[in-house]
Amino acid sequence: MKTVSIAMCVAAYLLSAVILALYPQKKRNLLKSAGEPVFAITRNASPLFFLVIAVAFLVITLVLLRSFGVMIDAIFCACAVLSLELISRDRIASVLAGVYKNALIVDGKCILFSEILSLPTLAYEEDSDVCTLKIVTKKEGAFFISFENSEERRSAVEKILECAPFLKPEK
Numbered sequence: 540m541k542t543v544s545i546a547m548c549v550a551a552y553l554l555s556a557v558i559l560a561l562y563p564q565k566k567r568n569l570l571k572s573a574g575e576p577v578f579a580i581t582r583n584a585s586p587l588f589f590l591v592i593a594v595a596f597l598v599i600t601l602v603l604l605r606s607f608g609v610m611i612d613a614i615f616c617a618c619a620v621l622s623l624e625l626i627s628r629d630r631i632a633s634v635l636a637g638v639y640k641n642a643l644i645v646d647g648k649c650i651l652f653s654e655i656l657s658l659p660t661l662a663y664e665e666d667s668d669v670c671t672l673k674i675v676t677k678k679e680g681a682f683f684i685s686f687e688n689s690e691e692r693r694s695a696v697e698k699i700l701e702c703a704p705f706l707k708p709e710k
Contacts, residue, residue, distance in 0.1 A: 544612045548603040551616035555595060558623045566631050569649055574640030578698040581687040582636035582645070591626040595619040638698040643674075645684050650676060652703035658696070659708075672696060 598619040602612045632647040643650045659681075660673045668689050675681045686692035700707050 541606060543609050544602065544606045547609075547612055547616050548599050551599045551602075551620050552596075554620045555599070555623050558620070558627060559592070562627050562631070565627070566635070569631060569635060569644070570639075572651070573635070573642040573644055573649060576637055576639055577702060578638040578695055580636040580638070580645055580695060581691060582633045584630055584633040585626065588626055588630050591622055595623050638695055638702065640702055643684075643695075643699060648679075650674065652699070652706070654678060655703070655706060657708075658699070658706050 596619070598615055602615045606612055607615070629647055632644055632649070635644045636646075637644055641652060643652070643655075654676045656675045656677060658672065658674060660669075660671075670687070670689055670692055671683045671685045672692060672695070673681060673683050686695060
């Protein structure tokens, strides 16, 4: 039983190292698919990024030092690895948040303009204090993204419509 837990910890360490090593490559791939930056959206990268990395490795080390049973060890190791994957995705999306030539990166998502079906609220909005934008996509359906203020939203929408004129509402 102890050898199974040790093997899981070694696998968790290796997966964690791979996730962290691939961070720059994931960032480059996202930038490559998004295209040239057009407009930056205000997002603060989580200050917990480095803390989560440290805690994930600490959890794996604790499992290595004191086994809690094979199933619990597997759960702890899986949670540590998944937390690293999630925090790295969140960090990349926060750092790169903005409107790009081919996509919108915001709230942990890279939304290609080709995947967007419509921006329905643009057709009927009149309020100048609106700080959200409804997006309808092929894969994820409808969801809202929020902006720091109405000016940032207006500028982002303007840039999105410049990059993807087919999203302009019909009058």
